Amino acid sequence: MGIHGLMSYVGEHREFFVDLQLRDTSIVIDGNNLYHRLYFDSNLDMRHGGDYDSFADVACKFFETLTLCNIRPYVVLDGGCDASDKKLATIKERARERILSAYCLSCGGGGGSLLPLLIREVFKQILTSLRVPFVQSFSEADRDIVSLANHLNCPVLTLDSDFCIFDLKAGYCPLNYFQWRSLASCKDSQDCYIPARRFSLERFCGHFSNMNKTLLPLFAVMNGNDHINLPAIEMFFSKVRLPVGSSRQKCRKHVRIQGLLNWLSHFADPAEAIENVLKYVNKHEKEETRQLLCAFMEEYEPSSVSLKDFFQNGVYESEEAKKLELPPWILTALAKGLIAPFVSDALILKRTILHVQVENMQRPSANAISLPIRQIIYGLLLGGSQRLVSTSSGKAPTRVFHEFDRIQRALKKSFVQAAALSGHFCSDQYSLNTLSEVPLADRLILLLETLGVTASILEPVPCHLWLPLAVTCYWTQYSEPKAKLQHMKALLLGVVVGELDKAIHSPDPKCPPIEIDKIVYEQFLKWKKDTSQKEAMELDAAHIFCQWQCCLQMGLYLNQLLCSPLLEPDLTRLYNGTLVHRLYRELKSSSSPENLLSASPKMYQLYSNMIHTVKDIAPPDFFQKKKKPKSRRKKNNQTTDQGLDKRESAMLETLPSCSINNRFEALMVEN
Structure with missing residues (x-):
């Protein structure tokens, strides 16, 4: 509030x-x-x-x-x-x-x-x-x-x-x-x-x-908070003369606050104060105003939920939740933060608010890319029921959810159809009540099929990176504007830097960090630190990276709803926006970041495996630069570009076996 x-x-x-x-x-x-x-x-x-x-x-x-x-x-x-x-x-x-x-x-x-x-x-x-x-x-x-x-x-x-x-x-x-x-x-x-x-x-x-401090909830309701705005109370303020006293307040809101508190202080309790408020309200509005004031004042009473029981025994009992008759496993997961509020809003209200990012406002919202994932979430939440969603014009078709998202710089509501699960996913076992009891293998298949990958494709990569890598594969296919090779490389290099950070600061006792990893990590950090926050943004690049985060967010939410068939990645190390944007700019002009990473064999191999995993899923032309028609005058430049394309392709084919004999030579790159 x-x-x-x-x-x-x-x-x-x-x-x-x-x-x-x-x-x-x-x-x-x-x-x-x-x-x-x-x-x-x-x-x-x-x-x-x-x-x-x-x-x-x-x-x-x-x-x-x-x-x-x-x-x-x-x-x-x-x-x-x-x-x-x-x-x-x-x-x-x-x-x-x-x-x-x-x-x-x-x-x-x-x-x-x-x-x-x-x-x-x-x-x-x-x-x-x-x-x-x-x-x-x-x-x-x-x-x-x-x-x-x-x-x-x-x-x-x-x-x-x-x-x-x-x-x-x-x-x-x-x-x-x-x-x-x-x-x-x-x-x-x-x-x-x-x-x-x-x-x-x-x-x-x-x-x-x-x-009397019991008058303060009435003050809060009358002054107005985040969800209270009573026209009858504005009528009160237009008629009453509030005793401001010797106020030196310059702010108009502060004058009103002080005047209202001074006025309320003359009454013994809320009941007496409410009767005096109603004197300034139109006769036909008195009873409704009284009921609304009393109802809103109850918002300042302590709740009946005993969080003591939750912290001691993991039990969270809410009267509000009981009335909705939600599955017990959903209530427990919500209380433990294992399911996001986005999901509960969709489940209870059939309505969600999608958050905006710093993206290209001239393009469709970055959230558009993750719509198919959200539709699967909505389909699972319906759990086979055919409840109708009411609208101002009557009743909308079944399986409809409302989404609020931006169109240009305005907030607009749209109607989204929940996905109908097909094939063997249609069985009764995918009812919301029993979703947590579905075999792990089936839940994993549903998650991976939604993201357009298979477990065998992801196997060369550590399992804690399966979800972000699957999301990256999905993103390369559906991003608009189309993600380019440098976008994908910048993201995956950022993921590898996060793995370097973990290896150095939270090392596995069986595999202590090697000195070269620390040197490589420090060099990557220099790129981040040298990035000025005042630099002009390349909005389309920002938009593409925003789409990746949208995919990751909804991938996480679907994974949570399916009771985490995949490990949740360490988000604190997975994406660093400042670094990823800097790496993208570097990759457009040189191969310095990749050369630097080649000094760390283990991390370079991880990077190579992720590149090839995405390559197996990405559209056929994803790793090829689009050739624009050029005049004869630019024939020499065209030849140069084709040479670059060939070298890029050759590098991709041999990534795992690139020369790393002189590891320290790569550390001489200029920032």
């Missing part, structure tokens, strides 16, 4: 906060808020599709700092939209804002902030690797967070203004005052603490004539 203008208003009043030296405590963290703030506050790349490795470094340092201070985190993530879909208008507005931000970033402007597409999945992988306990709520997490924090009697860490309204026993610590990068030591011991501030509900209410 979020109350319009409240966070900036309280931020101007130092007296509403208490200084803390945070240590030796549990803390409940708003997960969505945290990964937003960690990414945006760390000056990480937003133009090239995300530097997930750099984000992982920041996130790991954050949780390491908590450990140093003996702070025990519990992370709660938002789930999908609730069944009422009451926030749809707000969700659509935020989607429009993301489209505008993406456009600004694509033009080289600094007016946008946009998270990379896979950041949520990356964040969950980081939590899992660090063994930080986390849960994914069934819908919005705010009320679950309040219940858990009050049970643990510990503060909440977020930057959501709604937590100024909730009655929290141990208070709320805003993220912008949580100085985790400025670790301090106690004077009388060697113990560490994090300087922080706690918002004090008592001080806040005391500032307004000791206002």
Whole structure:
């Protein structure tokens, strides 16, 4: 949620906060808020599709700092939209804002902030690797967070203004005052603490004539939050004269906040305040307004979900989820974050919101490439049922889902037909209720057939890279504009650099890293570091790489829905946008990156195997440069281009056996 203008208003009043030296405590963290703030506050790349490795470094340092201070985190993530879909208008507005931000970033402007597409999945992988306990709520997490924090009697860490309204026993610590990068030591011991501030509900209410704190939910509803906008309340504001007092507030929103709080402070409880609000409302709207105010105020009550039971026993019971009668295995997987909110939105609402990236806005959305994968997901979610989807004009055909995606720079809704599973996939065993019981081999075949590959083709590559490699094969066939050889090489080189990173920083005890791998890895990092964020983007290249991430995202979601027949790749090392874009530019002008990699035999062999796997699947002309008709004057240039084509083909045919006798010679490439 979020109350319009409240966070900036309280931020101007130092007296509403208490200084803390945070240590030796549990803390409940708003997960969505945290990964937003960690990414945006760390000056990480937003133009090239995300530097997930750099984000992982920041996130790991954050949780390491908590450990140093003996702070025990519990992370709660938002789930999908609730069944009422009451926030749809707000969700659509935020989607429009993301489209505008993406456009600004694509033009080289600094007016946008946009998270990379896979950041949520990356964040969950980081939590899992660090063994930080986390849960994914069934819908919005705010009320679950309040219940858990009050049970643990510990503060909440977020930057959501709604937590100024909730009655929290141990208070709320805003993220912008949580100085985790400025670790301090106690004077009388060697113990560490994090300087922080706690918002004090008592001080806040005391500032307004000791206002009854039970009036705050009514204030939130009347002032307006992310899903509340009552025309009758605007009528109230147009008629009432609010006692602003000696306010020096310049912001119009702040004047309204202060005036409304002063006005509410004159009443003993919400019931008395509501009756006085209704005096300013038209007679025929009074009863409806009363009911809506009371219903919306309930949003600020703690939830009935016991996250204590989840963290102790893995049991997540939600009344909202029970009413929908979803399969138990789906509910468990959602709570554990093994299935994305995208899937629950599709399952419950028959509606999904597709996220935009920094792509070429003149072309169709990058999400278009993954439509066939989404249609398989939708088909599995229907599970053989023929439920109808209602529309404004009556009833749409069966098996229809709604998708919101961009067309140019506008947000548009489209109707998508779910795929009908064919062949032996049509049997009753693919019912959603029993999908988790389908034999692993059958689930794997369905996943690989959707991506257009077979297990035998992927065998030369380590199994933890099967999913991204299968996705790459799919992408080479359907990208538009068509991906070129250099795009594919840049992506696969990026994957290999991630494998180098793992070999060096998380080595297998049986296979310690060799010195040459470290030298090669450092040289690749120099390419990344030398890339300027101010360089003009090649929009079609960015669009093609965005399509690859879209394919990977939906490949991941399908794999999750099928209960992971393939290992989930380590996303923190799989794609580095800044590096991939730089490698693409280098590959267009020279073979330096490949020459450099040839100094590491093991990694060069991995790269070669992946290249040949994609080559076996790619369209026949994928590895050939298209020859344009040229005049006789350019005959010499044409001959040169044909020579380059022949050398490229020869290199591809002999990749595994390329000369690597002088390994260190390759390290002399110029950055």
